Amino acid sequence: MTAIGREDEDGGGFRISLVLVAYLVLAAIVMAVIAWLFLGREDTTSRRTLATPRVTVPLTVRGPSVPVSSAVYSIDGKTMEAKSSDAKAGGATPKDEAQEAAAQPAMTRPEGALDKAPDPELLEETPAGNLPAISTDGRQPWQFYARPFPDKDTRPRISVVLATMGLSRTATEAAIKQLPPQISLSFASYAEKLDEWIDQARLGGHEVLLDLPMEPANFPRSDPGPYTLLTTLSINENLDRLDWVMARASGYVGFTTFQGSRFVTSDELLRPVLDVLKQRGLMFLDSRSTSRSLAAAAAADIGVPRALNNRFIDGENTRAAIDRKLGELELIARATGFAVGIGQSYPVTIERLAVWAEALDAKGFALAPISALVNKQSFR
Structure with a gap:
């Protein structure tokens, strides 16, 4: 115890x-x-x-999307990368942009240059960023930003568009400086500093479009990037991606389909995209990556300003092959009054285009910006 x-x-x-x-x-x-x-x-x-991520791109509140700091995509299994521009990602306000512009020295725009874009009346502020819009007085971006062309010119018209611009500085500068201003330039939506490139192109007199990435038949072997419109996504998800592409820059007349051989065969998914383009006053160039494309017919039915590609001019990028395709455009234009060709910014393409364009007037053809062929071609 x-x-x-x-x-x-x-x-x-x-x-x-x-x-x-x-x-x-x-x-x-x-x-x-x-x-x-x-x-x-x-x-x-x-x-x-x-x-x-180094860059945060503001997205629309319509639904979730995939933020990127750099776009990685592939064409036929070849991986490519294009950094996103940080111009819109840093939270710059219109006031900041105006002050920055005022601080720049005045620059004399050369003869033939198009006005500096954008016009504030043709923009709508949205959660996705500034999107093209029809002004209150009815002006549409595809007409306002177009390169002037005399509609009374009755000669057969040929328009050539170079796509995927902005990924190579050397190639883009060469196209802007060496090609006649009637040749339109379509910029990759993933290209860095798009607004600066577009201003340079317009300074050189070139009308501008943006590439709209769409799902190809061999996706994902060929992958147009993280904002590609896909047949496996809902309509709203694809419209979110469309908003992202539209907000990348200003001063363009519309879109060129980039790849898209599977997406353009889906009328159900195409029509909502085309509806948005019509509502925002933008034109649509169907690259016709497949003969089964429904895009041109759907655009005509909806009333979207449209044009369609007749030939890829540098699928085989040799001098002889490119010259042959340009000759085919002449035959089409002679027979129908209008022809459109699409090429890439290969050095050989730029070289052959420059030589070909010099002789075009003497042959009785008019080299025209793509907007001058809107609603002119038969797609039947």
């Missing part, structure tokens, strides 16, 4: 020791946490910085 009694008497001191130990352990934990916060903060911040 005594032993048990002594144990009871000594129990108070034992409990005090336990409390003291607990306090010491707690203090050690607190000190360790404080040390980790101070010593590990720099490493944690570095990891967060590396994990954070």
